[in-house]
Amino acid sequence: xxxxxxxxxxxxxxxxxxxxxxxxxxxxxxxxxxxxxxxxxxxxxxxxxxxxxxxxxxxxxxxxxxxxxxxxxxxxxxxxxxxxxxxxxxxxxxxxxxxxxxxxxxxxxxxxxxxxxxxxxxxxxxxxxxxxxxxxxxxxxxxxxxxxxxxxxxxxxxxxxxxxxxxxxxxxxxxxxxxxxxxxxxxxxxxxxxxxxxxxxxxxxxxxxxxxxxxxxxxxxxxxxxxxxxxxxxxxxxxxxxxxxxxxxxxxxxxxxxxxxxxxxxxxxxxxxxxxxxxxxxxxxxxxxxx
Ligand SMILES: [Zn+2]
Numbered sequence: 001x002x003x004x005x006x007x008x009x010x011x012x013x014x015x016x017x018x019x020x021x022x023x024x025x026x027x028x029x030x031x032x033x034x035x036x037x038x039x040x041x042x043x044x045x046x047x048x049x050x051x052x053x054x055x056x057x058x059x060x061x062x063x064x065x066x067x068x069x070x071x072x073x074x075x076x077x078x079x080x081x082x083x084x085x086x087x088x089x090x091x092x093x094x095x096x097x098x099x100x101x102x103x104x105x106x107x108x109x110x111x112x113x114x115x116x117x118x119x120x121x122x123x124x125x126x127x128x129x130x131x132x133x134x135x136x137x138x139x140x141x142x143x144x145x146x147x148x149x150x151x152x153x154x155x156x157x158x159x160x161x162x163x164x165x166x167x168x169x170x171x172x173x174x175x176x177x178x179x180x181x182x183x184x185x186x187x188x189x190x191x192x193x194x195x196x197x198x199x200x201x202x203x204x205x206x207x208x209x210x211x212x213x214x215x216x217x218x219x220x221x222x223x224x225x226x227x228x229x230x231x232x233x234x235x236x237x238x239x240x241x242x243x244x245x246x247x248x249x250x251x252x253x254x255x256x257x258x259x260x261x262x263x264x265x266x267x268x269x270x271x272x273x274x275x276x277x278x279x280x281x282x283x284x285x286x287x288x289x290x291x
Pocket of ligand 1 (some may be wrong): 138139140203204205256265267268269
């Protein structure tokens with residue numbers, strides 16, 4: 001069997017798509033021991049002859065794990081252990097930039113990390129990890145995602161700053177005003193620390209976002225009890241979001257085709273090269289992390 005070195009991390013509703021076999025046939029469910037716990041939810045998927053690993057980051061049943069409680073380090077370690085070199089992920093953030101549309105797509109190129117209490121590095125004791133963040137998302141994977149989504153939606157946003165909050169609660173109006181002043185376009189809860197952890201283990205990482213709602217205070221919305229986000233999203237917007245979500249498997253498949261056809265020429269694979277050259281670490285990445 002050829003080596004599987006590409007993975008997809010699915011966000012909200014990935015559990016449904018997996019159940020409906022939208023991504024193809026699950027041919028294996030590897031169980032991976034990591035220093036942060038065992039990872040049992042990764043699936044090896046065969047999509048029309050193309051094989052890749054797939055993980056629903058919120059679990060296999062509806063939102064079994066919310067954003068602050070995802071075991072990000074275990075997930076990224078497990079992918080590294082399986083030989084994964086490139087990860088494409090998706091998420092459904094809210095909109096801070098009023099020029100963006102609900103139901104549209106964006107491929108973020110920058111991040112602001114406003115998370116508060118989740119472990120965000122592997123290097124808690126090792127004196128490593130002063131890694132440049134000029135491109136927090138892999139430029140090559142971003143290119144593949146932009147090509148792929150551009151075929152489905154000519155209006156996909158090519159650059160956006162994603163701000164990551166702790167969650168699971170949504171943001172207050174004052175927080176959104178603050179984040180807008182920071183220059184954030186999108187607000188979500190999951191890409192930090194996923195993107196940073198991947199870089200620490202020299203794995204390429206990029207994300208595609210389908211935009212689910214206008215953030216609090218951006219538009220007037222009556223509070224409605226017992227419905228999605230208590231009325232932040234209208235019925236019409238919900239339909240657009242569902243349509244965007246329906247396109248996600250195809251967008252991912254197209255992006256993976258591009259990824260598979262391209263050599264890996266980006267800087268991500270050398271994120272820790274400085275430390276290797278100094279002799280501080282060896283090629284054995286497991287020894288980079290605290291024992
Ligand atoms: Zn890369």
